[in-house]
Amino acid sequence: MTTHAPQAAQSVTLPGTLDEAVAALAATPAAVPVAGGTDLMAAVNAGLLRPAALVGLGRVNEIRGWQYQDGHALLGAGLTHARMGRPDFAALIPALAASARAAGPPQIRNAGTLGGNIVTAAPSGDTLPVLAALDANVIIAGPGGARREVPVSHLLTGMEMLRGGELIGYVRVPLLHAPQVFLKATGRTGPGRAIASVALVLDPARRGVRCAIGAIAPMPLRPLDAEAWVGSLIDWDGARSLAPEALTAFGDYVAAACVPDQPPAEDGTEAPPLPPGVLHLRRTVAALARRALGRALS
Numbered sequence: 001m002t003t004h005a006p007q008a009a010q011s012v013t014l015p016g017t018l019d020e021a022v023a024a025l026a027a028t029p030a031a032v033p034v035a036g037g038t039d040l041m042a043a044v045n046a047g048l049l050r051p052a053a054l055v056g057l058g059r060v061n062e063i064r065g066w067q068y069q070d071g072h073a074l075l076g077a078g079l080t081h082a083r084m085g086r087p088d089f090a091a092l093i094p095a096l097a098a099s100a101r102a103a104g105p106p107q108i109r110n111a112g113t114l115g116g117n118i119v120t121a122a123p124s125g126d127t128l129p130v131l132a133a134l135d136a137n138v139i140i141a142g143p144g145g146a147r148r149e150v151p152v153s154h155l156l157t158g159m160e161m162l163r164g165g166e167l168i169g170y171v172r173v174p175l176l177h178a179p180q181v182f183l184k185a186t187g188r189t190g191p192g193r194a195i196a197s198v199a200l201v202l203d204p205a206r207r208g209v210r211c212a213i214g215a216i217a218p219m220p221l222r223p224l225d226a227e228a229w230v231g232s233l234i235d236w237d238g239a240r241s242l243a244p245e246a247l248t249a250f251g252d253y254v255a256a257a258c259v260p261d262q263p264p265a266e267d268g269t270e271a272p273p274l275p276p277g278v279l280h281l282r283r284t285v286a287a288l289a290r291r292a293l294g295r296a297l298s
């Protein structure tokens with residue numbers, strides 16, 4: 001189906017399947033895919049983007065739900081934040097549900113999608129640290145029914161890019177059946193963009209803790225040394241609890257890795273102290289990481 005929306009784009013195509021959507025992009029290379037439109041239309045309204053044509057993904061039902069597959073959940077890129085925030089989804093992937101519930105006001109959560117959050121790749125994208133901590137992959141649909149799978153972190157760091165005419169179809173997330181936490185600091189009361197966020201997941205099968213810090217850098221940061229250190233402290237076959245001092249030390253370890261001290265000057269003189277704003281950010285990250293680990297282990 002094609003309609004005409006002259007103010008926004010010359011044509012809007014509304015395919016019914018993922019492969020039809022890919023074909024529509026191939027047929028009109030200047031066309032831009034749109035899911036919930038919360039990021040894309042904001043860019044159009046701000047005069048930053050003037051797409052010649054749009055391919056709407058709202059009728060592609062196959063990417064609006066999820067299914068189980070080999071110990072993983074296969075999440076459709078068209079899942080809305082509102083849908084991911086519901087209790088049945090929260091029972092499956094609690095940290096992703098918590099991040100979806102924290103993503104903007106209700107109107108935004110009703111329209112905004114997982115795939116849009118990934119492709120926009122804003123530092124403040126709430127699902128991104130969760131996907132990084134979970135080591136999630138995206139499944140990309142290309143022309144002729146082609147599918148390729150790449151780690152989300154490769155897309156976010158630019159190691160892999162979406163090629164022309166490709167769409168994110170699904171996100172493959174391991175089901176860990178263990179506590180996971182997402183926490184976000186906004187610097188204000190009520191919904192707002194993150195100034196820092198943390199996603200932390202326990203992976204008992206691998207006896208590991210995985211943690212990603214969002215919003216403070218262009219992509220989520222993984223403090224790998226801090227993860228390995230705290231993972232080695234936990235009695236995975238026992239109580240899985242840590243002393244408050246260990247939680248604090250973990251928070252400080254994560255914060256120092258993600259918000260490091262300035263390097264010494266070239267002439268060897270001592271590095272200046274961190275500016276107050278950066279010091280505040282480091283303390284925020286430390287508090288978020290400490291609390292997230294405490295909640296996951298409680």
Ligand SMILES: Cc1cc2nc3c(=O)[nH]c(=O)nc-3n(C[C@H](O)[C@H](O)[C@H](O)COP(=O)(O)OP(=O)(O)OC[C@H]3O[C@@H](n4cnc5c(N)ncnc54)[C@H](O)[C@@H]3O)c2cc1C
Pocket residue numbers: 032033034035036037038039040041042057077078102103104105108111112113114115116117118119120124125126127166167168169192193194
């Ligand atoms: C007022 C407001 C508050 C917000 N608050 C938050 C917040 O707190 N946290 C947060 O994380 N985000 C927030 N956002 C940002 C936005 O809502 C999310 O990034 C949302 O997930 C985007 O999804 P969408 O479906 O609306 O994307 P769209 O706007 O439809 O698309 C965004 C980009 O992704 C591309 N795209 C979409 N789907 C696909 C696909 N399947 N394959 C390939 N490309 C695709 C589009 O071409 C476009 O480039 C906010 C936005 C607004 C306007």
